[in-house]
Amino acid sequence: MVTELVEKRIFEVDGAYRTLGGAVIAEVRVGYETVGRLSPAGDNAILIPHYNTGNSHFAGRYRADDPLPGYWDAITGPGCPLDSDRYFLVGVDCLSNVNAKDPFTVTTGPASIDPATGKPYGMRFPTVQIADFVNIQKALIDHLGITRLRAVMGASMGSMQTFQWAAAFPAVVERIIPVIPSAFLDDYTALKLRAMRQAIMLDPDWRGGDYYGGPEPQAGLALALSMMTIASLGHDWSQKYFNRRWADPLKDPAADMSHGFAAADWIDEQVKARLHLMDANNFLYLQRANELFTLGGKASLEEGLRLIQAKVLLLPSASDHILPVSHTQRTRDILIAQGNQVDYMELAGPFGHLNGVATIAQAGELIRQFLEK
Structure with a gap:
């Protein structure tokens, strides 16, 4: 657990941002928070993109009287699997975060003010995709002086960003830990x-x-x-x-x-x-971003996974009703067949998809070992 209070910070993209679809957002701001210290070489960072209705708050508390810590506090802190004495841990708010009215969430989306009109964008806001979230995160880690990512670890929608990181920036990402993961989204979901x-x-x-x-x-x-x-x-x-x-x-x-x-x-x-x-x-907008997800912008899962060079630890939930374990098993088999190093564990518990948050501690030792490989 993280005992020190966590500070929410704001990152502003330098200049306008051009989306994957070619639209331009004049001003982009997202929130982020960090735990631990960046090494002089900038190579001990772990990036933690969040799940669909979450935000950057993966561990610790903003205030001493906060009723609950961040969602992965159970595995974060000194001596924990996400060891803040060894790693520099970074959580980032996504574009069009659903929690737009939360004072501890900073995001740019339809509820944001369009500088051209002085009014909220509404449905005039450009469509954004998972790859856009990752591109903003890349600008942030460059700003922070991070040269390599020891790992990217995200749950649910965060796992989509995790896979996308490995596909888009293979020279930067050493390992990925997709939790309750999805490397592709089928029509039923x-x-x-x-x-x-x-x-x-x-x-x-x-x-x-x-x-x-x-x-x-x-x-x-x-x-x-x-x-x-x-x-x-x-x-x-x-x-x-x-x-x-x-x-x-x-x-x-x-x-x-x-x-x-x-x-x-x-x-x-x-x-x-x-x-x-x-x-x-x-x-x-956030659900549409999920619907549009294709790994690496490729037409098939196989083509998208072919872009990944990182070591992989897959942590699906055995009782997941949103992103079924069979999908992760297919991803695992493709990765192994193409030569990736893959570790795998199915999370147990009564919470279905949410086992990836509520019962993540059961995978703590495996996460620790994977990060140390």
Whole structure:
């Protein structure tokens, strides 16, 4: 665990940024935070891109009274697998981060002010892709004086960025640790993301994305976030913690449609706790970035993986309902067949996709050994 307070910093891209699609964003700012110290040679850094609804906060606390630390605090700190006495650890906010209203998230996206108009971009913001996130991160590590990355380690959407790093900058990346990973996104998973986007776009308050200054599409965003949270968990989680328990022991769901189940109430509470931090348009753009992901911009998974030279540690969740373990097994087999050094472990636990966050400590020793190879 990280005991020192973590400071959120801001990185501003020098000049305008041209996206993968050729559009220009005049001003780009993203947040980042670091733990540990960079070596004089600039070669001990580990980059940690975040998952879909996360941000750069992978470990530690911003304030002493923060209720929870960053999401991988269990494996981060002095003497931990992500050893802050040995490595310089860097987390970065992505473009169009969903948490646009969070004071500890810094991002550029549809909710940002367009300097040309003085108003939020809305749906006039250019489409951004996973490769754009990585390109911004590359500019950041250059700014920080990082010459080589000991590893890139990211969960879920962070794993897409991890794979993209290895494909786009093979001379910089020594190792990658994709957690609950996806080296490609199939149509079935993309359809789930599309349904989440539709939940927002069907909300009357969305108004084509021009809702700033008025009522926001909170109902649609809440439904989209609920869908994502449910998909991220699974059957084992629901049986272990709820097992069809009523929300109120005195209110039988069979007696009245307004009576519900404890699992549904829990999901609603999680959504309510985070909804006020999020922007609906940013959510739309981020899901589209996931839908558009192709490794290295190649037409096939095999072609994309062929670009990777780094050592690889794959950590899928055995009970993942979003990015199934079979997809990671296919990626593993292709990498091994082409000669990459690959280590592999399936994460156990009741949390489905979220085992990659909630139960990551079970892979701690393997992560430590992999980083020391």
